[in-house]
Amino acid sequence: MENTTENLNKLEADESLLGKTQGSASQGLKQIWAVGGGKGGVGKTLVTANFAITLAKAGARVVLVDLDLGGANLHTCLGVEASDKTLTDVFSPNIKSLQELALPTIVPNLSLISGAQDAMNVANLPHAQKQKLLNKLRQLPADYILLDLGAGTSFNTLDFFLAADVGILTVLPEPTSIENAYRFIKSAFYRKLKNIEYLYDARSLIDSTMNRKNELKIKSPADLIRNLETLYPEVGMKIRNSLNDFEMKLVVNQTRTEIDSEVGFGVRNVCKKYFGFNIDYLGCLEYDSAVWQSVRRKRPLILEFPASPLVPTIQKMVGHIVSEQAEKIKRSQLGL
């Protein structure tokens, strides 16, 4: 079992990004969906590109943003010529809005902001710049902004993931990928907790709870939260509520058998037990050679192989998120 205190302490203090950017309700209907996952090659780009096309084809205005800083390849998957206008320019004084960086694609309603080729400038953004970028993303004239995040668990990646309205995690049914995904979830969880902690000034309460770790039999983050709720009901409740809207989506990609697709349910159950929060398992995308063929042809799967069994599944996943989010927005507008 890992030492939870250590994990908590490792994080640098950072101002809350969440308080200012999360929650589409206050921002109108614009939604940011971020696709992440611990490892490279697990299908993040496949999911981001094809979810975006599905939304655009359904009539929504969509902007895709390649935030895989260092491994940007979204433009290739969409058959868009590499441009000299990339995300790197976002802080240049000549650029007034992000919209100027958006390139049209073959899909009507869908544009693309290409990833920075030179990772050094953007890969580790200082807080203020990250905030600025997030605000600019929210201002894009679009209904949906989809972020293709890179591999790994840098603060950059975690912060974009957490600031999004919908965070989608893709994994492969393989031990290394699942381990990486848990590392990602764990880092995101502590990053989120850090933000909440800052918001409610709860650091010392968490520390004092952790000091009684053995006595309280705290083995997992879920145990920590449960004990906080008992020891300090008010703050515990606030933390619980903030964590409750930390709901991420899970896609298991490249499944070959029934057992592979069941992995998603296992991860969901384990996360609930270990972290104490819900993961929404969207389902699995089976292994289909059409995927790499479409990559090779530099055409998105949905356009190149519309008969692929992945296409209806992707439509269903997107439909599920759209309706769920619409409900959420409506609910908060109705004050429910």
Added chain:
Amino acid sequence: MSQEKKQNYYEILDISLSANAEIIRTSYIRAKNAYNRDSLAAYSLFDPEESKQILEEIEEAYTVLSDSEKRRKYDESHGLLSSDSSYEDYTARDALRAHVAAVMQAPTNQITEHDEMAEAPVSYPAPAPSRPDPSAIDRLQAAQSSLNASVPLKGNYSLTKSHVVDEAMEEKIRNTEPVTGVFLKSIREYRQVRPEEIMDSLKISKNYLAALESDDFSKLPATVFVRGFVIQYTKALKLDHEKLTASYMQFLKSKRP
């Protein structure tokens, strides 16, 4: 730690308070699979000792929740539901959904399950007609109905239900050569798929299915048709259909050249 600090039985099985018997059973099996020794999902966060204890809790939860009398008493003593509530497959979410639909005056979407077995190429719904200066909510609603979004996701869309994973059987499925019709039948039974379900989804008659599953080659149709069946059959069971079909076809050719 006191009792109420633990997960309750519903949380242990990852189900809602209103879950019906079928959901309880499916979730029980999934929970067991999540913590068994070969599971990918648990080993990196829980050590074997912890997993063993969790498995015991899962059994305990299932023993109580699968028995309506025990469940009622448990609910009562934990203040989970008023005792007169019935366990319908109905959630607060459905109520909310209905409410939201009414408020938005959106047409209630038809619930149409997509048939994964359908061979026809997927056709896209036409993009929503553009209106003068459509507002965001209109577009969202258009996207929503165009995506036929009211279908709840179950995680997988095959015929197979959750079943207890038997590693020995999984190993056999991976390695058995050649794949015979009799063996396919044993996989179908292991996956808990009834013959009628296969007949329905493959649109084949009882006689053909029986012939296929008993290796009665004289009653089977021409080889190209058999191949089609076996592909659909193994796909419906979520198997590695390419590999199993190839193996079966070799077997068929050796018996019926």
